[in-house]
Amino acid sequence: MNMRNEEVAWIFYELADLLEFKGENFFKIRAYRNAARVLSGLAEPLEEIGQRGEWIKVPGIGKIIAAKIDEILTTGHLNKLEKLRCEIPPGIVEIMSLPGIGPKRAALFYEKLGVTTITGLDEAARARRLRNLPGMGAKGEQDIIRNIRTRKKRHGRILLATAWLLAGELKDYLLTLPDVINVEAGGSVRRWQETVGDIDLIVATSDPELVFDILEKHPRMKEVLERSGERLKLQTKWGIVVDLAVVPEEHFALNLFFNTGSRAHLDKLKDFLTTKGMEMAELEDGTTVYSNEQEIYKGLGLPYIQPELREDRGEVEAAAQNSLPPLVELEDIKGDLHIHTVWSDGLCTIGEVAKRAQEKGYEYIAITDHSQSLKIAGGLSLDELEKQHKEIRSLNEKMDGFTILTGIEADILPGGEIDCPDEILKDTDLVIASVHSAFKQDRETMTARVISAIENKNVDIIGHPTGRLLSRRDGYDLDLERVLEASADCDTILEINSSPDRLDLNDINARRAKEKGIKIAINTDAHDLKRMDEMCYGVSVARRAWLAPGDIVNTMPAKELIKFLRK
DNA sequence: GCCGTTTTCGGCCCGACTGTTTTCAGTCG
Incomplete structure (x- = not known):
């Protein structure tokens, strides 16, 4: 391979x-x-x-x-x-x-x-x-x-995106084997938790030994940690442990359900069943055959609960009342509002990015390169910005049914000012404001700094609002409650940044934002074409936050979005 | 290392912050 x-x-x-x-x-x-x-x-x-x-x-x-x-x-x-x-x-x-x-x-x-x-x-x-x-x-x-x-x-935790990369590859591989009927990743990977401990794979097959023998020799595998009749645990060369469980086809759905968890979700279901005079054990004994998870939930007297919601955050109660929200899906996303190009620190031209966006079925994108003060990332001088926006406008004239919005990811300077004059921001279709410096400011200063950006009438979106990096650092010291209130007051959009090491806002904070009526933009912050594909991770955060398409600005058609931004 | 080029070697890398200093080295985005 x-x-x-x-x-x-x-x-x-x-x-x-x-x-x-x-x-x-x-x-x-x-x-x-x-x-x-x-x-x-x-x-x-x-x-x-x-x-x-x-x-x-x-x-x-x-x-x-x-x-x-x-x-x-x-x-x-x-x-x-x-x-x-x-x-x-x-x-x-x-x-x-x-x-x-x-x-x-x-x-x-x-x-x-x-x-x-x-x-x-x-x-x-x-x-x-x-x-x-x-x-x-x-x-x-x-x-x-x-x-x-x-x-x-966080020792031993892996970024979700890395886990999905490997899980997807192994799934595709296993499905090519003749006796493999079905394969799914379970556990925290299937719930799209931001970091995961290992990869659980559930495999429906009639020949477990053959599957084990072949998978042990897969080029990504390093050593066998455990092998029994129905289980194979492998250490991979990527440092990720893969835990494979094989089941007969008729038990696949039930095993997937239990393996997906979470523990807290299953416990809550158990309590729910008790109140109805039923027991989880009736499920577990495997006498009833379920062909999919929908049937399992139906058997429990509940509508289907999406894996992303299974965290015991009120989903069982909501399901019982038939009030689960319609979750946003990747297909609902009509454009990406945070993309970098060769004009600053991206690898591709505006044309290349636009072409890829059209291939993805988007209606629009916003080009949001860095502003002048972020010198290390090749931030654009005011002259360059003007030139870029001119180029975008001329590209737009040649476009049919696709719109490139002029944009900028402007720095929120340590004092809270936006690193770009108002008259320029005013004429820019989409302004993202983000913190890229002086991360160690105290809570009060940092909170006031971000709120000051939120209050700027020309700012549309606050980019990666908490600044955390999953692989490296905590977010800056921020009173998020006050930030959310200010955003709600000013109708400023908050971003779910889809970059796998950011996922910022996270699920909990995005849900709090929704509760306050704040609109969310799910963006990739891509610096190359491949990373434009990371939208699915941002969408997973939104789903874990119970967000519906209507909570997300970039589910709007182009015309509606442009009108919304001009308000 | 790569790049560009007046084709062969010079430019690429900037400014702020931090903790340690008493003028600065190391780190970071």
Whole structure:
């Protein structure tokens, strides 16, 4: 089986991390990181590009990196990386991923104290051995202890998108086997929880042994952790555990139902049944055959409850009263209102993005590149912005049944001002305002800062409102209740950012927003064509937040949306 | 590392914040 583009990208990211630790030239490291970003953003499999000898056409890939890609695709690994892995202790990259720790500090801890792991660093900090090192103090020591504690809490959790990537691939693969009748991912993956512990797969088959034998040899698998008559647990090369349960076809739906959970949802159902004089055990004994989950819920006297709702957040009560909301679906989304292009830090042109959006069946997109103060992301000067908007207007004239909205993702400066003059914002179709700097402001300052953006009449949407990054950092210190109230008062839209490491607003906060009557935009914040496909993750957050199509602005047809934005 | 080019080597990377300092190195987006 071919390597996924993402897997090749991971190799270059790791190479960049290790070279950074070694103090290699900044620009070389940046070139590797850029190449990794480009590769993972390519929709076409790398093998095909390689076979045509077209690396030279891919921006950011030169002769040297092209040769390395070929080496990876041929041998499965990169010699240069293997050598570095031998040279640098494996825990170092993880230490460097802690907030506030870069290559210099990691090297300092390693050279002066022999620290090579997160645990070792934790011990050194607790023994107060870091504070006397140059550039360190008691505060730094405490930060490290705190950050390691946060890190350990999410240890072993995987981003939903990574889990779905692997689950989808394994599902497709298993379905090609002759005796496999049905396959579904269960558990937290099926409930679209933002991070998951492992992947549960339920497989309906008449020949479990054959399925196990074949899956054990799948190229993504590393080792067998457990194998019994009906269960196979595997460690994958991606570091994700896959737990496969095989069942006869007639028990598939029931097993999927129990496996999907959540525990809290099932417990609540059990209580509900008790009040009706029934018992869950009657279900569990498997004497009744259900062909799908709809029938199971029907048997319980309830309408079907979507997997995303099964968290015991009132869904059983609502189902009993027949008042479950009509959940938004991916097909309801008519456009993407947060996209970056080559004008700032994106990889594609406006034309390419528009073409992809039309292929996806959208009616519109908004081009929202960064504003002038975000220099590192190539933020647009006012002149460039004007030029870009002019280009968009001229592109629009050639479009039929598709609209490109002029837009900007403007910075909310530390004082709460928007990094773009009002007269320009006024003439821009869609203005997103986001925080990209001074993340450590205190709660009061940060709350006032965001509210000040909400109150700006030219701001349509607040982008990634809490700023959390699932893989790296908590959100900024924000009184979200006040932010929601201000948004409701000012009719400012809040974003569900679909980027898998953001998912911001999250499900709980998006639901609170809905309760206050705030409108939501589900956007990808894509920087390349492939990541325009991440809309499904934002939609899953909305569904977990009980949002209906009417709660989401980008379910509106183009004309209605434009009218809505001009209000 | 890649890119562009007055084809062969120079440019690419900016500014703010933090904690440690007492003028700055390291980190981050």
